[in-house]
Amino acid sequence: MKKRGDYLFVEKDNDVYTVSLTPELQDDIGTVGYVEFKDEDNVKKGDALAKLEASKTVLDIPAPIGGKVVEKNTKLENDPKLLNSPDDKQNWLVKLSEVDESAFDQLKNA
Amino acid sequence: MEQVERRQFLIKYMQHERYELARVRPEEMPSDETGQKRLLRKLFNLRQPDSASDEFVRIQDDYLNEVNHTEPFLGKSDLPQVKPKIYLWQGDITRLKVDAIVNPANSRMLGCFVPNHGCLDNLIHTKAGIQLRLADQKIMRGKSPEATGKAKITPGFNLPAKYVIHTVGPVIIHQVTPLRRDLLADSYRSCMQLAEAKGLHEIAFCCISTGEFRFPHPDAAKIAVKTVTDYLKEHPDAPDVIFAVYSPEDLALYKQELGVDK
Numbered sequence: 001m002k003k004r005g006d007y008l009f010v011e012k013d014n015d016v017y018t019v020s021l022t023p024e025l026q027d028d029i030g031t032v033g034y035v036e037f038k039d040e041d042n043v044k045k046g047d048a049l050a051k052l053e054a055s056k057t058v059l060d061i062p063a064p065i066g067g068k069v070v071e072k073n074t075k076l077e078n079d080p081k082l083l084n085s086p087d088d089k090q091n092w093l094v095k096l097s098e099v100d101e102s103a104f105d106q107l108k109n110a
Numbered sequence: 111m112e113q114v115e116r117r118q119f120l121i122k123y124m125q126h127e128r129y130e131l132a133r134v135r136p137e138e139m140p141s142d143e144t145g146q147k148r149l150l151r152k153l154f155n156l157r158q159p160d161s162a163s164d165e166f167v168r169i170q171d172d173y174l175n176e177v178n179h180t181e182p183f184l185g186k187s188d189l190p191q192v193k194p195k196i197y198l199w200q201g202d203i204t205r206l207k208v209d210a211i212v213n214p215a216n217s218r219m220l221g222c223f224v225p226n227h228g229c230l231d232n233l234i235h236t237k238a239g240i241q242l243r244l245a246d247q248k249i250m251r252g253k254s255p256e257a258t259g260k261a262k263i264t265p266g267f268n269l270p271a272k273y274v275i276h277t278v279g280p281v282i283i284h285q286v287t288p289l290r291r292d293l294l295a296d297s298y299r300s301c302m303q304l305a306e307a308k309g310l311h312e313i314a315f316c317c318i319s320t321g322e323f324r325f326p327h328p329d330a331a332k333i334a335v336k337t338v339t340d341y342l343k344e345h346p347d348a349p350d351v352i353f354a355v356y357s358p359e360d361l362a363l364y365k366q367e368l369g370v371d372k
Contacts, residue, residue: 060257
């Protein structure tokens with residue numbers, strides 16, 4: 001099941017929630033040149049997940065939902081342009097677990 | 111030491127630095143005051159965040175103290191209050207003797223390097239003195255560029271304001287998108303949060319993002335007023351807010367947004 005919040009998609013697969021960029025956000029920020037993940041793994045909604053340096057802005061990506069970061073797309077550190085890919089197998093940022101189900105339900109349907 | 115001697119000392123010192131560092135040959139000293147002032151500001155603007163001799167700093171501070179006082183400083187009580195906790199005033203924000211003024215920074219966060227550029231970042235750094243860029247560098251050291259919508263604080267040095275709160279507002283590329291609106295609101299909120307956390311009594315906002323960053327003035331005024339008034343409602347201990355607008359057009363827009371009679 002896929003939802004959206006704060007210009008990001010959140011896709012639920014069992015207990016793992018994958019955060020990726022919406023096409024609107026991709027268009028708005030331009031080509032991503034650098035990705036720097038934040039160290040904190042336990043995030044509240046609004047906490048920064050990563051800093052992106054893109055052609056049209058430098059941006060902290062806020063967590064659309066609280067949870068625990070269980071996986072980071074570390075491929076982005078060598079190939080940040082993957083974030084501009086239309087393929088959501090490529091353009092994801094982090095995977096979260098321990099997400100509050102009801103908070104997820106409150107997000108808009110994608 | 112007279113102002114003219116101080117000015118020439120500062121010019122020669124920085125020209126010497128540039129020669130030592132990069133073999134830049136010094137320009138001839140202009141004979142008139144305006145020419146010298148432009149050359150001095152250019153050298154300030156181009157100067158990297160390096161320390162200088164105690165003598166340089168002392169002479170610079172004396173020089174700036176006199177230059178910055180050309181027009182009287184203004185405190186909160188000199189400004190028109192338009193609502194509880196909100197003041198609206200048109201003029202040069204660098205004259206304000208308040209706890210903090212907001213600097214519309216770029217993501218490098220080191221101040222404007224373009225010689226004699228007309229942006230507020232340039233003016234704030236020129237009037238504060240070389241210490242401000244050094245302080246910028248200290249807070250940015252080892253970090254990648256500053257994200258849009260955040261805020262950082264430094265002392266104001268030779269400015270009448272105690273602190274400068276630096277925020278990078280959104281740049282408008284082709285059009286105003288929902289993300290860019292949110293980021294402008296983030297900038298205002300981040301500045302308020304930082305000022306409140308520091309226990310400041312008042313904060314003076316410029317019109318963030320409306321200069322070089324091309325955010326349309328009417329939209330920006332709406333977002334500024336709404337974000338700040340919402341914040342004040344939720345935070346009774348927040349600092350007082352001064353909207354220090356530069357142009358008569360912005361003054362009219364803010365009056366409209368604040369519901370103030372013309």
